[in-house]
Every structure is written in C-alpha cells, then in structure tokens.
Amino acid sequence: MTTTVHTPDHAHGDDHHDHHPHGLTRWLAATNHKDIGTLYMWFAFIMFLTGGVMALCIRAELFSPGLQFVRPELFNQFTTLHGLIMVFGAIMPAFTGLANWMIPLMIGAPDMAFARMNNWSFWLLPPAALLLMISFAVPGGAAAAGWTLYAPLSTQMGMGMDLTIFAIHIMGISSIMGAINIITTILNMRAPGMTMMKMPMFVWTSLITAYLLIAVMPVLAGAVTMVLTDRHFGTSFFNAAGGGDPVLYQHIFWFFGHPEVYIMALPAFGVVSQVIPTFARKTLFGYHSMVYATSSIAILSFMVWAHHMYSVGMPVTAQLFFMYATTLIAVPTGVKVFNWIATMWKGSMTFETPMLFAIGFVCLFTMGGFSGVVLSIAAVDIQLHDTYYVVAHFHYVLVAGALFSLFAAVYYWLPKWTGFMYSETRGKIHFWWSMIAFNVTFFPMHFLGLAGMPRRIPDYAVQFTEFNALASVGAFAFGIAQIYFLFAVLLPTIRGGAGPAPAKPWEGGNTLEWEVPSPAPFHTWEQPPSRELVDKLAAQQQLH
Amino acid sequence: MATTQQPDYFVPAPSWWPFKGAVALFGIGLGAALLVNSVPFSWVPLAIGIAILLWMLFGWFGDVIRESEGGVYSKRVDISFRWGMGWFIFSEVMFFAAFFGTLYYLRSISVPELGNMEHKILWPDFKAMWPMSVAPNGTEPYQVMGPWGLPAWNTLILLTSGVTLTWAHWGMMENKRGQLKLGLLLTVLLGALFLGLQVYEYAHAWGDLGLTMASGVYGASFYMMTGFHGMHVFIGALMLAVMYFRSVKGHFTAEHHFAFEAAAWYWHFVDVVWLILFVFVYWL
Numbered sequence: 001m002t003t004t005v006h007t008p009d010h011a012h013g014d015d016h017h018d019h020h021p022h023g024l025t026r027w028l029a030a031t032n033h034k035d036i037g038t039l040y041m042w043f044a045f046i047m048f049l050t051g052g053v054m055a056l057c058i059r060a061e062l063f064s065p066g067l068q069f070v071r072p073e074l075f076n077q078f079t080t081l082h083g084l085i086m087v088f089g090a091i092m093p094a095f096t097g098l099a100n101w102m103i104p105l106m107i108g109a110p111d112m113a114f115a116r117m118n119n120w121s122f123w124l125l126p127p128a129a130l131l132l133m134i135s136f137a138v139p140g141g142a143a144a145a146g147w148t149l150y151a152p153l154s155t156q157m158g159m160g161m162d163l164t165i166f167a168i169h170i171m172g173i174s175s176i177m178g179a180i181n182i183i184t185t186i187l188n189m190r191a192p193g194m195t196m197m198k199m200p201m202f203v204w205t206s207l208i209t210a211y212l213l214i215a216v217m218p219v220l221a222g223a224v225t226m227v228l229t230d231r232h233f234g235t236s237f238f239n240a241a242g243g244g245d246p247v248l249y250q251h252i253f254w255f256f257g258h259p260e261v262y263i264m265a266l267p268a269f270g271v272v273s274q275v276i277p278t279f280a281r282k283t284l285f286g287y288h289s290m291v292y293a294t295s296s297i298a299i300l301s302f303m304v305w306a307h308h309m310y311s312v313g314m315p316v317t318a319q320l321f322f323m324y325a326t327t328l329i330a331v332p333t334g335v336k337v338f339n340w341i342a343t344m345w346k347g348s349m350t351f352e353t354p355m356l357f358a359i360g361f362v363c364l365f366t367m368g369g370f371s372g373v374v375l376s377i378a379a380v381d382i383q384l385h386d387t388y389y390v391v392a393h394f395h396y397v398l399v400a401g402a403l404f405s406l407f408a409a410v411y412y413w414l415p416k417w418t419g420f421m422y423s424e425t426r427g428k429i430h431f432w433w434s435m436i437a438f439n440v441t442f443f444p445m446h447f448l449g450l451a452g453m454p455r456r457i458p459d460y461a462v463q464f465t466e467f468n469a470l471a472s473v474g475a476f477a478f479g480i481a482q483i484y485f486l487f488a489v490l491l492p493t494i495r496g497g498a499g500p501a502p503a504k505p506w507e508g509g510n511t512l513e514w515e516v517p518s519p520a521p522f523h524t525w526e527q528p529p530s531r532e533l534v535d536k537l538a539a540q541q542q543l544h
Numbered sequence: 545m546a547t548t549q550q551p552d553y554f555v556p557a558p559s560w561w562p563f564k565g566a567v568a569l570f571g572i573g574l575g576a577a578l579l580v581n582s583v584p585f586s587w588v589p590l591a592i593g594i595a596i597l598l599w600m601l602f603g604w605f606g607d608v609i610r611e612s613e614g615g616v617y618s619k620r621v622d623i624s625f626r627w628g629m630g631w632f633i634f635s636e637v638m639f640f641a642a643f644f645g646t647l648y649y650l651r652s653i654s655v656p657e658l659g660n661m662e663h664k665i666l667w668p669d670f671k672a673m674w675p676m677s678v679a680p681n682g683t684e685p686y687q688v689m690g691p692w693g694l695p696a697w698n699t700l701i702l703l704t705s706g707v708t709l710t711w712a713h714w715g716m717m718e719n720k721r722g723q724l725k726l727g728l729l730l731t732v733l734l735g736a737l738f739l740g741l742q743v744y745e746y747a748h749a750w751g752d753l754g755l756t757m758a759s760g761v762y763g764a765s766f767y768m769m770t771g772f773h774g775m776h777v778f779i780g781a782l783m784l785a786v787m788y789f790r791s792v793k794g795h796f797t798a799e800h801h802f803a804f805e806a807a808a809w810y811w812h813f814v815d816v817v818w819l820i821l822f823v824f825v826y827w828l
Binding site: 021025026028029030031109110111113114115116117119120123124126127128130131134158159162163165166167169170173176179180181183184187188189214215216217218219221222223225226228229231232233234235236237240241242243244245247248251252255523526 | 553555556557558559560561562563565566567569570572573574576577578580581583604620623624627628631632634635636638639641642643645646649650653654655657658676679680681756757758760761762763764765767768
C-alpha cells in the first residue's frame with residue numbers, strides 16, 4: 001500500500017490506538033462516521049427501552065379487564081408516545097446508525113460525504129426526544145391522539161400536542177439531512193470499480209430508503225404544520241365548518257405514513273440480504289431482482305396510502321384502486337422472500353445468532369406480510385380496521401421484522417465494532433427467548449382482533465381476558481429478554497466478550513467491511529481499496 | 545498496489561457547530577410550543593434558540609467559506625455539494641407538494657362535497673365554489689384576492705430577478721466582476737421589492753378585504769402557501785445577499801463557485817413555486 005498524503009502511518013495496520021479526539025469533543029463535536037453511528041445506535045437502544053417501558057405499562061393495564069394501573073388519559077398518552085418513540089426514536093435512528101457505521105466501510109469511503117451535517121442529524125434527535133418527554137409534564141399531558149395524530153383529536157388537545165409537533169419537525173430535519181448524506185455518500189464516494197450493481201445489498205436498501213425519507217418527511221412536516229395552524233392560528237384545513245376535512249389530514253399523513261413503513265422495512269431487507277448469504281456460504285440469489293424489487297416496493301409505496309383509510313367513506317373506485325395497488329406490493333416482497341429462501345437452498349448453513357435472527361425475520365416478517373395482504377382487502381378491512389388484528393400485523397413486521405433484523409445486524413457486526421466476539425450461547429438464548437416471547441405476545445392479538453377487540457382502549461369485554469393475559473405475560477418476558485441482551489450480551493462484549501475478533505469473523509463474509517481490522521480503526525479507507533480487491537470481492541459475490 | 549489515484553476526500557476535524565445547532569433548535573422548539581400556548585416568558589428559550597442558531601449559521605458557513613477559499617475542497621467534494629443541494633431542493637419541492645396537494649383536495653373534494661345535498665342540513669346557505677367567498681359556517685365576511693393587481697406585478701418581478709441572476713452568472717463565467725456584482729445586487733433588490741409588495745398585499749388583504757387565516761380554507765390556504773413561499777424568498781434573498789458580499793470580497797471564479805450556483809438553484813426553485821402559486825392560488 002502506497003502511503004501518500006492524508007494516510008496516517010498505521011491506517012491499515014493492527015495498531016488500535018488510532019489518533020482520535022477524546023472526552024466530550026469526541027462525542028459532542030463528532031465528525032467520524034463510526035462515532036456518530038455508535039451515538040445513533042445507543043440513542044436508539046435507550047429509546048427502545050423507553051418505548052418498551054410504555055408498552056409494558058399498556059400491557060400491565062390490559063392484563064385483565066377493568067381499570068387497574070393507569071387513567072384512560074394516561075393510557076392514551078402511552079399508546080401515542082410508544083408509537084412515536086419506537087418509530088422515530090428507536091427503529092429509524094437505529095437504521096441510520098447502521099448506515100453511518102457500515103456504508104463508508106462497505107463502499108470503501110473514508111467517511112460520510114457531509115461529516116459535520118452528519119453530527120447535526122444525530123444531535124437533533126436527543127432534543128426532539130426531550131421535547132416528547134417534557135410533554136408528559138405539561139398541563140393536559142403528552143399527545144394522546146395515537147402516533148398518527150389524527151385531526152380532529154390532534155387539533156383539540158393541550159400543549160403536549162404542540163411539543164409533539166415541534167419534536168416531529170426537528171426529527172424530520174434530522175431525517176432529511178441524514179438521508180441527503182446517505183444518498184450523496186453512496187452516489188459520490190464509492191471506491192473505484194464499485195459500480196452501483198456491485199454495491200452490497202444493505203447499501204442499496206439504504207439508498208432507496210433515503211430517497212423515501214427525502215420524499216415524505218417534508219410532507220409530514222406540512223401535515224403537522226397545518227395541525228399547528230388549525231390549533232392556534234384560526235385556519236380550518238381539517239375542519240369542515242371552514243371548508244376543510246379531517247379526512248384530508250389522513251390522506252396527507254398516510255402519504256407520508258405508508259412510505260414510512262418501508263423506511264423501516266427496506267433497511268431490514270438489506271441487513272437480512274447481507275446475513276443470509278454469509279451464513280449459507282452462498283451468494284445472494286437474484287441480486288438484480290433484489291434491487292429491482294426494492295425499487296418497486298419504494299415506488300409502489302407512494303400509491304397505496306389510502307389502504308389505511310378504507311373505513312372513512314371513500315368512493316368504491318378509490319377503495320378498489322388502493323386495494324389492487326396494495327396487493328401488488330406482495331409481488332416484489334414475495335420476490336425477496338423467495339430469493340432469501342433460494343439463497344439458503346443447498347447452502348452450507350450454520351446457525352450463529354445473526355443467522356437465527358435473520359431466519360426468524362424471514363419467517364415472522366412473511367407472516368406479518370400475509371396478515372398485511374389480508375388487511376389490504378377492503379371488504380375484510382372494514383371489519384378488522386382499528387382492531388388488535390392490525391396491532392398484531394404491524395408488530396409482526398416491525399418487531400419481528402425491523403427489530404429482529406437490527407438484532408441480526410448488531411450480532412453480525414459487533415465483532416467489527418468492538419473487536420470482540422459476543423458469547424454465542426448467550427446470543428442464542430437471547431434469540432430463542434425473544435422469538436418465543438414475541439409470539440406469545442403478538443400471536444394471540446390476531447384472535448383478539450378477529451373477535452373484534454378494538455385497539456387503543458384501556459378496558460375490554462371479559463371475553464377477551466385470556467388472550468390479553470397471555471399477551472401481557474409474553475410482553476414482560478420479551479422486555480426481560482432485552483434487558484438480558486443489554487447486560488448479558490452487549491456490555492460484556494464491549495468489555496472483551498468471548499475473546500478478540502479476527503478481521504473476518506464469518507468465513508462467508510465477502511464485503512469490504514471484513515477487509516479492515518477488528519475493531520475497525522478510527523479512520524478507514526483513507527486510501528480507497530484497490531481496484532483488484534473490489535473486483536475480487538465482486539467476483540466472490542458473482543456480481544458483474 | 546494499483547491505488548495510483550490521489551485521495552481527494554475531505555474529512556473535517558471535530559466541530560462544535562452541529563451541537564450548538566441542536567441546542568438552538570431545542571430552544572426554538574420548546575419556546576415556540578410554549579409561546580403558542582401563551583406561557584409567560586416562553587419567548588426566552590425561543591430568543592436564545594434563535595440567537596444560537598444565527599451564531600451557528602455564521603460560524604458554520606464561515607468555516608465552510610474559509611475552507612472553500614483555502615482550496616481544501618476537491619472536485620469530488622464539489623460534486624458532493626451539488627448532490628446535497630439538489631436533494632435538499634427536492635425535499636423542499638415535496639414540502640410544497642404537501643400544500644399543493646391540500647389545495648387540490650380542498651378545491652376538488654372537500655368544498656364541493658360540503659355544498660352537496662347531504663350537507664344542506666348542517667349549512668343550508670353554503671354554496672360550493674372557488675374562490676370560496678364564504679365559509680360553510682361563514683360569519684365574518686371577506687373578499688377574495690384577484691390575480692391581476694399586485695400578484696401579477698410580483699410575478700413580473702420574480703421573473704425579472706431570474707433574468708438578472710442569470711446575467712450575473714454570465715458575468716461570473718466571463719470574469720466580468722462588475723456584471724456579477726450588479727446582477728446579484730439587482731436580484732437581491734428585486735427579491736426585497738417582492739417581499740415588500742407581499743407585505744403590502746397582506747396588509748391590504750387583512751385590513752381592507754377582511755381576508756384572514758380564519759377566512760375558511762380559502763384564507764387558510766392563501767396565507768399558508770403565499771406565506772411559506774415568502775419565507776423561502778426571504779431565505780433565498782439572504783443567500784444571494786451573502787453571495788453578493790462574497791463577490792465584493794473577490795470570491796467566485798469561473799471554475800470555483802458552487803455556493804453561487806446553489807443559491808441560484810434555490811432562487812429559481814422559489815421562482816417556479818411562485819409561478820405555480822400564481823396559477824392555482826390567485827388565478828384559476
């Protein structure tokens with residue numbers, strides 16, 4: 001390696017004592033993609049636990065009929081903030097953190113394109129989270145309209161709603177800047193020889209996700225701005241008395257909201273598309289079709305929003321259009337699922353923890369996808385709308401989908417991040433514990449929904465008692481599993497875990513991040529990887 | 545090894561500006577949320593937040609300008625800035641798309657529906673039409689804003705400012721510094737004139753026509769869309785003013801001038817939004 005300008009003496013050596021800033025400057029003034037990625041991941045995990053505690057309050061209340069622990073008002077605030085925090089505070093930042101950590105490593109870039117803006121994207125999140133938390137303390141409490149903030153509920157509540165609106169604005173700014181950074185990095189910073197069609201799948205899905213973010217976060221900003229002016233400045237966008245319409249809010253919100261669903265799902269697909277080939281020791285089946293399927297899902301996601309609104313009284317023609325468009329999404333999604341299965345077919349599979357979470361993802365996400373197809377049928381949805389069937393559906397795709405893929409990613413890349421192997425036994429315990437507890441929690445909700453139990457209600461008819469009790473037990477077990485993950489897996493691994501990790505801990509890994517030492521030095525790829533290396537890895541992945 | 549290519553990346557040193565910007569937006573978010581609820585002293589966090597934000601903008605952009613003039617940025621960094629600004633403008637397009645979508649929905653769906661037979665029970669006197677000259681529950685009378693007075697002049701002003709800006713651009717490319725500076729100055733002045741006329745129009749609408757944000761969805765969409773557009777004109781004019789002062793200091797060459805181009809892109813974007821506004825908010 002010719003070390004010319006910009007390259008420190010030990011850039012690619014085994015010396016782990018890189019020169020990096022220390023103390024507060026390192027974290028508050030960070031411009032390093034790895035540090036910022038780490039900040040994102042820890043923030044997301046803290047928010048995950050915060051939102052999780054709210055979920056457990058909900059499940060404690062729903063353990064038996066009648067009102068036990070919380071007032072109905074507080075219950076509504078918990079359901080609202082649980083949703084907002086998990087979506088905007090946990091899942092999205094976690095994927096942005098992964099993108100920050102891994103994209104420069106995977107495409108052979110020294111950092112993100114806009115390193116300082118990257119830091120702003122991250123540091124806007126804690127203030128937004130703080131605003132959401134403060135809203136519990138103001139008169140009237142936090143927003144209680146559900147995470148969708150439907151008018152006219154949202155246009156009538158107390159100042160907690162205003163804090164939520166401004167928190168959403170700040171998180172939106174953060175997301176848009178993060179997305180611009182990801183797009184620019186991928187389009188402009190790839191190593192020589194890494195054409196678009198040789199990029200790892202996770203990079204592809206991050207790119208497409210970033211496009212979705214840029215397209216829809218401003219729309220959400222517009223929607224909540226109109227809520228704000230309806231609340232305080234006399235406008236009547238969502239008020240029929242002035243010529244507006246509450247349903248208009250739903251249209252705008254779900255124009256954001258449905259692509260948002262794929263913002264949380266596409267990077268998960270990317271992670272799984274990295275993990276499964278590695279542990280099946282085969283190349284990803286149908287790489288090109290994966291790229292096209294991801295793009296198709298992204299484009300279709302803009303044309304299906306009103307399937308969230310079958311029960312508002314749309315014309316039948318519109319319902320039919322949105323129904324057909326929605327069921328169409330099952331096609332590219334099916335392509336993906338079959339590609340993952342075909343990747344595993346006749347592979348030399350081993351079942352380390354990342355692979356377990358990835359396979360768990362494929363099984364459970366597919367179930368969530370199927371219940372989604374059920375819900376997409378307008379005639380069926382009229383009965384299932386706003387029941388626990390919907391709750392079961394989106395927790396299958398978001399918890400067993402997005403979250404399980406995040407766990408797969410964390411176990412997969414922990415050796416690269418920390419330089420240490422995690423304990424495989426404990427990882428497996430975490431997986432099976434989560435897997436079983438998840439299904440105990442959410443599978444009964446299908447039955448509850450089919451039987452007619454409405455969502456977002458603190459009390460219910462006695463006929464629903466058994467399944468609710470079961471779900472609550474499962475939820476607490478699931479919560480404890482995540483505490484186990486923190487104290488038995490994550491923290492011990494950072495302190496040394498099951499020993500030092502080699503540069504390439506997984507023999508099937510053939511992307512660029514495994515070519516740098518573990519832990520990845522503070523600066524990597526200050527010289528782009530050689531053309532030969534890029535071509536060799538592409539050939540291993542059978543990408544031409 | 546075959547890495548003959550010179551590394552042309554730019555990885556900046558740690559910077560405190562982003563963190564200060566985060567503190568600023570926290571103050572602004574908290575202050576604004578409390579202010580709209582008339583909480584006493586809520587202007588304090590708001591004012592502090594705005595002050596920190598301005599400080600950050602000066603400092604951060606100052607760093608970028610110094611780096612740019614110091615020749616730190618390579619061709620690759622220039623391309624990154626181009627992608628970044630382009631997609632930022634796309635996000636702005638989507639922000640306005642939300643409001644144009646809203647306008648479409650109001651004009652083609654919600655107002656016509658409120659005038660149909662079903663709603664006669666609620667508001668028997670309401671007649672669906674656009675511009676909607678009286679709201680369904682209309683108590684306060686108001687008049688609508690016609691297109692062929694000030695708005696038409698404003699259209700002409702913005703279109704002219706696009707011409708003067710392009711003239712400045714030509715000056716820069718041919719190294720005619722006087723033309724660059726004069727073109728930029730004229731563009732900023734035309735932008736200021738536009739904003740001044742817009743303020744005058746608002747005063748006229750609010751005072752003489754009785755048209756307020758509470759004048760049904762007509763007033764709401766009118767002020768929301770022209771207001772956000774005006775805010776963007778203000779930001780664009782501010783950017784161009786910075787470009788003017790930089791050109792006075794001797795910045796920008798025919799080869800190295802992306803800040804100017806970014807501001808110009810933004811200005812043309814604001815211009816196009818106005819044209820669509822003029823057609824759908826004022827005219828049709």
